[in-house]
Each structure stands twice: as structure tokens, then as C-alpha cells.
Amino acid sequence: MLVDAGGGNQILALLEKVNVDINELEYGFVTHCHTDHLLGFVWIMRIVMYGYVKNERTKPFTIFASRAVLNALEEIVKLTIGEKLWNKVVGDKVFLKEVVDGQHERICGMDFEFFDTMAIEKDFPQMGFFIKEKGFVFAGDVPLSEHLYQKFSKQKWLCLEAFCLEKKRSNNEVPLKKHKTVMESAVVAEKLKAENLILWHGEDDLDGTRKEQYLNEAKRYFSGKIFAPDDLDIIEGL
Ligand SMILES: [Zn+2]
Structure with missing residues (x-):
């Protein structure tokens, strides 16, 4: 699972350096809407979405985040990569999963409990997570x-x-x-x-x-x- 993705396309070069194939990546989590956490996911989404179109990818991709983050990601991706492509893959291959305080999700074979960090900036609610078994x-x-x-x-x-x-x-x-x-x-x-x-x-x-x-x-x-x-x-x- 990729947790936050930085503010630009550096994430692509970094993943390449450590031989992480984005087509094998199945989960993402975005803590909050700030540029330095969210925008790298626009680049990840670009690779993921075209991966399906070009038949380079079969695995589903699920992004966990608060509703505010998911809405922002949807808007930016639709405006910068394309609404048609978004509509084609989201709900079919790509899943946006809203997380709220206290929610448990099974990810990579482990139980993740998401929690509201109670961030001081109320315009930017932020989520964290707890893996009890680890x-x-x-x-x-x-x-x-x-x-x-x-x-x-x-x-x-x-x-x-x-x-x-x-x-x-x-x-x-x-x-x-x-x-x-x-x-x-x-x-x-x-x-x-x-x-x-x-x-x-x-x-x-x-x-x-x-x-x-x-x-x-x-x-x-x-x-x-x-x-x-x-x-x-x-x-x-x-
Ligand atoms: Zn930050």
C-alpha cells in the first residue's frame, strides 16, 4: 500500500528506483488534501488508469481516504487526465473507498483501523491508521x-x-x-x-x-x- 505520494511525479522515479511496478500496486491511502500528500496520486492514477487501457494491468486498485480527499482527487484527475477515462475505470477496476473514524479494513492481509487525527486545521481533516497486530x-x-x-x-x-x-x-x-x-x-x-x-x-x-x-x-x-x-x-x- 502506498501511503501518501508526495506533491509531484517524483514518486514515479522513486518507485522505479526500488523496482516497484505500479501495475502491481493494489492499495493507496491519502491522509489529507494538502498538495504534498495528494498530488503524487494524480500521477499514480494516470499510470493505473492507462495501465488498464493498455492491458498492462489487471489487478484492481483501491484508494482509501476521507470523502474530502476522494472528491478532490476525482476533480483533479477528471480535469487533468480525463473524465471519460475516469468514468471507464472507476467503479470497475479502480475503487475509491471513504474511511471514517474507527473504520476497520482488511488490507494486504492485515487489519487497518483508521482514525481521525483531529487535525488543527479544520479545512483539512486528516486520517491516520493503526495496525494492531504490528x-x-x-x-x-x-x-x-x-x-x-x-x-x-x-x-x-x-x-x-x-x-x-x-x-x-x-x-x-x-x-x-x-x-x-x-x-x-x-x-x-x-x-x-x-x-x-x-x-x-x-x-x-x-x-x-x-x-x-x-x-x-x-x-x-x-x-x-x-x-x-x-x-x-x-x-x-x-
Ligand atoms: Zn505535509
């Missing part, structure tokens, strides 16, 4: 809402956003109203007694030292194992 919590690109702390305590994997290093707080006051710093996410993971913390949705490079700096900051506040993956990193043990 103890895996994916909280989207917003701080984990405190009402979920108890439910998600003592899990094996906690995947939290970290917008920037704590020392960069003063330059990022506006985005930090809806995001956390590395330090803050590490503090939450410690409080929840997670085994592993995956920090994602961070800064782009920091002159090639991003991973090192994120790990150094997070380990001062979190005693479990920390990952701050770059694109294409494989997380061992997941």
Missing part, C-alpha cells in the same frame, strides 16, 4: 491528538511528524502551530512508552546532515529506537 501507529503529518495517547501507548511503532529541529523554532512559528519539532515528538513517544519512533515529514536536507541531527536531538528525549528515514530507506524489523 503495534504500528501512523499519525499523519499532525501532532498526535492527546485523546489518543492512552489508546496508542506501549505500541511497537510510532510514526510521528517532526517539522524541524527545536533550534529552528523561531524561524517556523507559523507551521509549528500545526506541527511539532523533533524534540516535541520525541517527548510524546517517551510519554507513550513506544518501542520505536519513526520521524517523518521533516526538513528536506540540512546539508546532508538531517538524519544525524534529528537522531541526535530525538535521543535526548526518547529512550527507544529512533528512525529518521531518507527517501527509499528500508526500516529493518518493521
Whole structure:
């Protein structure tokens, strides 16, 4: 399952680099409507839809998301790729599946429980998911809402956003109203007694030292194992 797809067609090159054939991809999940999560799926949809037309693809493709995201995706794809093609494949080969808080879905042989992250920006509701059998919590690109702390305590994997290093707080006051710093996410993971913390949705490079700096900051506040993956990193043990 592809979870969010970035903001452009870079996703196609990245998947090619790791030999993931999009024609074999069966599931997608989009957390929310922001450009940097949704627009890559327009490119994925282009490959998927033409895959059926060109008989390169037989597997169905299902996208899970909130109604707002599915509506946005439909509108953009119809306007930029074509309404005729959309009408031909959606409902037949491509399925858009709305998810709401508390919904369970069987995906890739596992039970996914979707939850509303209670994102601060009400115009952009955001969903996360929990795979109980793996103890895996994916909280989207917003701080984990405190009402979920108890439910998600003592899990094996906690995947939290970290917008920037704590020392960069003063330059990022506006985005930090809806995001956390590395330090803050590490503090939450410690409080929840997670085994592993995956920090994602961070800064782009920091002159090639991003991973090192994120790990150094997070380990001062979190005693479990920390990952701050770059694109294409494989997380061992997941
Ligand atoms: Zn984002």
C-alpha cells in the first residue's frame, strides 16, 4: 500500500528506483488534501488508469481516504487526465473507498483501523491508521491528538511528524502551530512508552546532515529506537 505520494511525479522515479511496478500496486491511502500528500496520486492514477487501457494491468486498485480527499482527487484527475477515462475505470477496476473514524479494513492481509487525527486545521481533516497486530501507529503529518495517547501507548511503532529541529523554532512559528519539532515528538513517544519512533515529514536536507541531527536531538528525549528515514530507506524489523 502506498501511503501518501508526495506533491509531484517524483514518486514515479522513486518507485522505479526500488523496482516497484505500479501495475502491481493494489492499495493507496491519502491522509489529507494538502498538495504534498495528494498530488503524487494524480500521477499514480494516470499510470493505473492507462495501465488498464493498455492491458498492462489487471489487478484492481483501491484508494482509501476521507470523502474530502476522494472528491478532490476525482476533480483533479477528471480535469487533468480525463473524465471519460475516469468514468471507464472507476467503479470497475479502480475503487475509491471513504474511511471514517474507527473504520476497520482488511488490507494486504492485515487489519487497518483508521482514525481521525483531529487535525488543527479544520479545512483539512486528516486520517491516520493503526495496525494492531504490528503495534504500528501512523499519525499523519499532525501532532498526535492527546485523546489518543492512552489508546496508542506501549505500541511497537510510532510514526510521528517532526517539522524541524527545536533550534529552528523561531524561524517556523507559523507551521509549528500545526506541527511539532523533533524534540516535541520525541517527548510524546517517551510519554507513550513506544518501542520505536519513526520521524517523518521533516526538513528536506540540512546539508546532508538531517538524519544525524534529528537522531541526535530525538535521543535526548526518547529512550527507544529512533528512525529518521531518507527517501527509499528500508526500516529493518518493521
Ligand atoms: Zn505535509
